Amino acid sequence: MNSAETLERFRNCLEQLLGLVFPEGHHGLLTEVLRKRAGRRKLDDYLSELETSYDEEEISRLAAELTVGETLFFRHEKQLQTFIQWALPQRQKARQTLRRLSILSVGCSSGEEPYSLAMLLHQNFPVPDWKVQILGVDVNRKALAVARRGLYSSWSIRETPDHLLKRWFLPKGDQFLLDKNILELVQFEERNLNLPNSDLWLPGRWDVIFCRNMLMYFAPEKASRLVAHFARSLADGGFLFLGPAENLRGISQEFSVYYRDESFYYQLAPEPQPAISPLPLPVPRTRRPVATVSAPPRPGLNTELLRELLDNERYGQALELLERLPPSPELSLWKASVLVNSGKLEEAERVCQTLLHQPQSQAGAHLLLGMCRRELGELGAARAYFEQAARLDGQLALARVYLGMLLRRLGLAGLARTHLRQALTLLEKESEQRFLLFGGGYRRSAWQALCQSELERCPK
Numbered sequence: 001m002n003s004a005e006t007l008e009r010f011r012n013c014l015e016q017l018l019g020l021v022f023p024e025g026h027h028g029l030l031t032e033v034l035r036k037r038a039g040r041r042k043l044d045d046y047l048s049e050l051e052t053s054y055d056e057e058e059i060s061r062l063a064a065e066l067t068v069g070e071t072l073f074f075r076h077e078k079q080l081q082t083f084i085q086w087a088l089p090q091r092q093k094a095r096q097t098l099r100r101l102s103i104l105s106v107g108c109s110s111g112e113e114p115y116s117l118a119m120l121l122h123q124n125f126p127v128p129d130w131k132v133q134i135l136g137v138d139v140n141r142k143a144l145a146v147a148r149r150g151l152y153s154s155w156s157i158r159e160t161p162d163h164l165l166k167r168w169f170l171p172k173g174d175q176f177l178l179d180k181n182i183l184e185l186v187q188f189e190e191r192n193l194n195l196p197n198s199d200l201w202l203p204g205r206w207d208v209i210f211c212r213n214m215l216m217y218f219a220p221e222k223a224s225r226l227v228a229h230f231a232r233s234l235a236d237g238g239f240l241f242l243g244p245a246e247n248l249r250g251i252s253q254e255f256s257v258y259y260r261d262e263s264f265y266y267q268l269a270p271e272p273q274p275a276i277s278p279l280p281l282p283v284p285r286t287r288r289p290v291a292t293v294s295a296p297p298r299p300g301l302n303t304e305l306l307r308e309l310l311d312n313e314r315y316g317q318a319l320e321l322l323e324r325l326p327p328s329p330e331l332s333l334w335k336a337s338v339l340v341n342s343g344k345l346e347e348a349e350r351v352c353q354t355l356l357h358q359p360q361s362q363a364g365a366h367l368l369l370g371m372c373r374r375e376l377g378e379l380g381a382a383r384a385y386f387e388q389a390a391r392l393d394g395q396l397a398l399a400r401v402y403l404g405m406l407l408r409r410l411g412l413a414g415l416a417r418t419h420l421r422q423a424l425t426l427l428e429k430e431s432e433q434r435f436l437l438f439g440g441g442y443r444r445s446a447w448q449a450l451c452q453s454e455l456e457r458c459p460k
């Protein structure tokens with residue numbers, strides 16, 4: 001094989017694995033990295049390995065060698081001001097009931113971006129009873145290790161305002177150690193954003209997504225897929241910030257772009273466009289505030305403990321808790337619910353299929369199957385499952401809510417209104433336990449508010 005073909009193959013691997021494209025000018029870099037990573041292996045063998053298996057560590061190393069990790073604290077400062085002065089108050093209002101704010105920094109590199117957000121939030125969002133989550137994700141393991149350590153060079157802090165430098169950084173030799181209180185506000189996860197990462201993209205999960213200076217390195221169709229995930233997982237009215245040199249032209253039509261105080265930001269377009277991209281509904285399903293009303297005690301299953309585990313997104317432990325109990329259809333329903341919440345849709349569907357003919361759990365199983373199909377973008381199937389759930393259990397309020405919201409999205413306003421009105425009546429009597437099982441643990445009042453606002457958005 002000649003070297004042009006070899007490089008082309010390497011390029012293809014990088015696009016398939018990481019979503020990244022390397023234009024012509026990168027010959028030298030690509031050749032060097034290919035040789036280095038192949039080591040003693042023949043280039044051909046190494047490429048075959050890349051083509052046929054997924055080695056997380058190797059992918060992370062390739063990313064470390066090939067991606068631009070350049071970043072700094074308080075980069076694109078105008079955007080950060082827009083975030084604080086414009087986006088934050090709106091999200092605070094929107095999340096007043098849940099009292100939870102979730103921010104994602106995509107391609108966070110060595111952490112300067114999410115830590116800058118943490119410092120700004122610390123200063124501008126002093127609301128102690130709120131849960132604030134800032135998550136930074138990147139494929140580069142080395143960069144994430146730097147982020148977790150929190151020790152930075154003077155180059156990284158070159159645009160940090162003096163008062164913040166004094167307050168939050170401790171000089172250590174010629175470096176600067178970030179204060180523990182800020183380190184604790186940010187979590188980091190190693191993620192290849194070219195993979196599905198379905199748990200990251202649960203509907204309505206994020207209030208604000210920063211994805212700055214990364215999309216421009218992505219192949220257009222990979223960028224499109226990632227941005228579709230953003231659209232799915234941003235709460236209604238949520239914000240997306242891209243780098244100033246990036247835009248969504250040719251990548252997504254689901255967002256509208258806005259300009260404010262010298263910076264651009266994106267929000268989901270006011271009306272969805274199912275003909276172009278039928279996305280699942282932005283129904284809040286995860287973020288659980290601690291319940292104010294206790295779930296009724298049930299022999300065997302400790303629902304309070306389960307609720308606590310789910311609140312903290314400890315899905316693995318929640319499943320373990322369920323596995324320890326004697327199997328029953330009811331327990332399988334709980335298991336399917338946890339699987340849906342953790343984004344394990346295939347597994348959830350498998351469990352639900354076993355419950356479809358069990359009288360106590362068949363309505364619930366249909367409802368959860370509908371949620372899975374909706375997440376997969378199969379709106380017709382989702383609708384059929386929701387309808388069946390509502391038929392099987394006429395009191396199941398959340399089946400009507402999901403159905404009503406889906407119908408509205410499909411443009412069937414009249415039908416949507418009927419179901420949403422019925423849902424409002426049923427929600428008053430719905431049990432706390434069913435909010436945990438099917439409603440992501442959101443309180444009754446949150447569902448009522450959501451239903452009300454859906455009704456208002458149904459054109460007459």
Ligand SMILES: C[S@@+](CC[C@H](N)C(=O)[O-])C[C@H]1O[C@@H](n2cnc3c(N)ncnc32)[C@H](O)[C@@H]1O
Pocket residue numbers: 017018019020063067068069070071072075106107108109110113137138139140143191192193194211212213214217243
């Ligand atoms: C230039 S940095 C951006 C840092 C920060 N967002 C900023 O604007 O200052 C781009 C980051 O994208 C990350 N990246 C590139 N491809 C990725 C992928 N497939 N999955 C996750 N991260 C990726 C790189 O590792 C790098 O850290």
